[in-house]
Amino acid sequence: TPDPGMDFNAIYEAPKDGELFDYPDTAYGVMSWWDYGHYIEFFGHRMPNANPFQAGVGGRRVSIEEENQPGAASFFTAQSEEEGNAVLEAIDPRPDKAGARYIMSDARMATDIFGAMPAWTLDTEGYYQTIWTGRGYETIPSTRYFNSMEARLHIFDGDGLKHYRMVHETEPYPIRPDEVWYKQVYNLVFGGNIPVIHTGYVKIFEYVKGANITGTASPNETVKISATILTGQGRTFEYTQSTTADSQGRYEFTVPYSTEGPIEGETQFDTAPVGPYVVSYGNTTKEVRVSEEAVLNGEEIKV
CATH class of the missing domain: 3.40.50.12610 (Rossmann fold)
Incomplete structure (x- = not known):
């Protein structure tokens, strides 16, 4: 996990009564x-x-x-x-x-x-x-x-x-x-x-904020998204969501996993999708790749 910016061996001065400790932005x-x-x-x-x-x-x-x-x-x-x-x-x-x-x-x-x-x-x-x-x-x-x-x-x-x-x-x-x-x-x-x-x-x-995947299908149609997750222990499990498109066919998913792997300075995870997300509705399937930046920053990905 990223460095929280707090020295484990340091002694920090307690804040005055009624005041909050000034944590660095990197702290969690x-x-x-x-x-x-x-x-x-x-x-x-x-x-x-x-x-x-x-x-x-x-x-x-x-x-x-x-x-x-x-x-x-x-x-x-x-x-x-x-x-x-x-x-x-x-x-x-x-x-x-x-x-x-x-x-x-x-x-x-x-x-x-x-x-x-x-x-x-x-x-x-x-x-x-x-x-x-x-x-x-x-x-x-x-x-x-x-x-x-x-x-x-x-x-x-x-x-x-x-x-x-x-x-x-x-x-x-x-x-x-x-x-x-x-x-x-x-x-x-x-x-x-x-x-x-x-x-x-x-x-x-x-x-995480999660990446926002948006797209259109038929009005009021059931839309699903899924990905197979592989852990560092070699175990796989399915990550899934389901939603209903609105009256104009618009749908949106917020997903927490990156399909492109970790980036420097952030979480070096060993558990991630084995491939792209799959969005499906009716007879249609679409593959969606999601960057780590999109997950951390809450970016939109249009399908």
């Missing part, structure tokens, strides 16, 4: 659960948004009536990409900056310690449900769990998200309860069709 945070904040700082020499001092967790402390403060708890339990984006933007007081550029997740965050995240928001209902399996009642993750940003990122690899791209994953390291069980539940109970396999134990995503 790394969003993860608070358990891992010291690892990110000590081993990675990067600034975590939350740490084991439990700073940056966000959420609520006394009552569900309180405002859900921005932080790790409110980000990972957010029920939509837009809600998650708003949390990242709110963490940094500068209007043109997000509080985190990278999001780190591991398999435990998506499984056995996930329950701690809604607990910090005091809004714990509905993430799990009880069903009859024929062998007795069993508690399984629910729709609210699968809609959370943590599940969208770790279980679904960020599929369909507009501003989050996987940039690295480690090798799998199965734990109990493992992600395979969660994926089996999603497929069997919620009608999903995701591969039931172990994937990277740790996954790193980057929050």
Whole structure:
């Protein structure tokens, strides 16, 4: 990842009461659960948004009536990409900056310690449900769990998200309860069709503006875009989006992956599309290549 412009070994003067620290424009945070904040700082020499001092967790402390403060708890339990984006933007007081550029997740965050995240928001209902399996009642993750940003990122690899791209994953390291069980539940109970396999134990995503792909099809026609993503572990998965053209046939996608590889001074990712995006509607298919500059700067690409 790029140099954040902060010397790990330096001692910085604290700002006066009521003032904010003057971070350089190159500075950024790394969003993860608070358990891992010291690892990110000590081993990675990067600034975590939350740490084991439990700073940056966000959420609520006394009552569900309180405002859900921005932080790790409110980000990972957010029920939509837009809600998650708003949390990242709110963490940094500068209007043109997000509080985190990278999001780190591991398999435990998506499984056995996930329950701690809604607990910090005091809004714990509905993430799990009880069903009859024929062998007795069993508690399984629910729709609210699968809609959370943590599940969208770790279980679904960020599929369909507009501003989050996987940039690295480690090798799998199965734990109990493992992600395979969660994926089996999603497929069997919620009608999903995701591969039931172990994937990277740790996954790193980057929050980007995304390139805007625009074009025209028939009015009100369904338009799809897809790309096959190859990780540094040799695993492939499909990234897809779908939209409906407007009454004049115009459509737009915001996509987070570059098809042309990394550029100097920015993220040196090892996870990327194996080829161009494919836009399809009716009997038409079109290939679209996207530069890294377009992804980072939010540029438009006309098809």
